[in-house]
Amino acid sequence: MLKCFLLELVMTIKYGHPRKPTLLTAKNMRRERHWQTVGTENRFEQIYLRSTASRPIEFLRTLGKKQPKVMILGPGVGEDTVKLYRSLTAEHLDPKIDTFGLTNSLSRAARRIIVRDYSINMPLEMITPRVPEHQRLISALIGKYDLIVGALSVGIHTRYPAYNVFASSLMLSPGGKAFIEVRDYRDKKKIIEVVKKMVGAYNRANGTNFQFDLENINFTGYNRYLEITRIQ
Numbered sequence: 001m002l003k004c005f006l007l008e009l010v011m012t013i014k015y016g017h018p019r020k021p022t023l024l025t026a027k028n029m030r031r032e033r034h035w036q037t038v039g040t041e042n043r044f045e046q047i048y049l050r051s052t053a054s055r056p057i058e059f060l061r062t063l064g065k066k067q068p069k070v071m072i073l074g075p076g077v078g079e080d081t082v083k084l085y086r087s088l089t090a091e092h093l094d095p096k097i098d099t100f101g102l103t104n105s106l107s108r109a110a111r112r113i114i115v116r117d118y119s120i121n122m123p124l125e126m127i128t129p130r131v132p133e134h135q136r137l138i139s140a141l142i143g144k145y146d147l148i149v150g151a152l153s154v155g156i157h158t159r160y161p162a163y164n165v166f167a168s169s170l171m172l173s174p175g176g177k178a179f180i181e182v183r184d185y186r187d188k189k190k191i192i193e194v195v196k197k198m199v200g201a202y203n204r205a206n207g208t209n210f211q212f213d214l215e216n217i218n219f220t221g222y223n224r225y226l227e228i229t230r231i232q
C-alpha cells in the first residue's frame, strides 16, 4: 500500500499532473464500437508474425517454462489470442493467459482459453492505488508475467503512452518481455526516455531495483513496437 502510494506521489509530483480520465466523446464511443471488432483471428499473423517478427513466440519457445504466464493488454474480441494459445499448445506449451482492457468484449471462444480477464472498464492509466479495487488489481499484476503483448491498445489509445509502457513493464517477472505497440518513432524515443525516468523514480521511492532494457522494433515499416525486457 505504502509502495503504491509513493508511486502515485512520484507520478503526480515529479511527472507533472494527475492523469485525466478518458472522455467518452461521440468519437470515442465510435472507437469503442470499432474495438469490439478488433482482436479478430486475422490479427494473429499481423501481430505475432509480421509486426514483431515472431519474437514473442520465439521468446516463449526458448524460455523453458511449460506454463508461461502471458498478459494480453487490450485483447478486443480476443480471437487472435485464441490463435496464439493454439499455436503455443501445438508446441506442447500450456500458456496461462490473462487479459486486461478498457472495453470488455471477449468472444465466447476467447473466454474459454483465458484464465482471467482483469478488465474493470478503466483505462490502464487511470488505475490508482487510492481505490481499493484498483489496489487489489495492482497487487495481483505486478511482477507476474513472462510475456506481455499490447497491440493497438495501451500504448496507442491513451494520452499517456509512456506511463502505460511503464505500468505494463512493472507487470513483467524478472527476465520477462513485453511488446507494446506505440505510435511513431519520435514518440518512441521520448517514451523510452520518460519510462527510464519513471523507473528510476519508482526505484528510489520504493527501494526497489527494477531494471528494463527498452528497444524499438519495426519490422514492417508501419507497425511499431517497443520490446521491453525486465533485466531484474
Ligand SMILES: C[S@@+](CC[C@H](N)C(=O)[O-])C[C@H]1O[C@@H](n2cnc3c(N)ncnc32)[C@H](O)[C@@H]1O
Pocket (backbone or CB within 6 Å): 034, 035, 038, 039, 040, 043, 047, 073, 074, 075, 076, 077, 080, 100, 101, 102, 103, 104, 122, 123, 124, 125, 150, 151, 152, 153, 154, 157, 158
Ligand atoms: C483496437 S482494439 C485492439 C485489439 C487487438 N489487440 C488487436 O490489435 O487487434 C483496442 C483494445 O485496447 C483496449 N484499450 C484501449 N485503450 C486502452 C487503455 N488506455 N487502457 C486499457 N485498455 C485499452 C480496448 O479495450 C481494446 O480491447
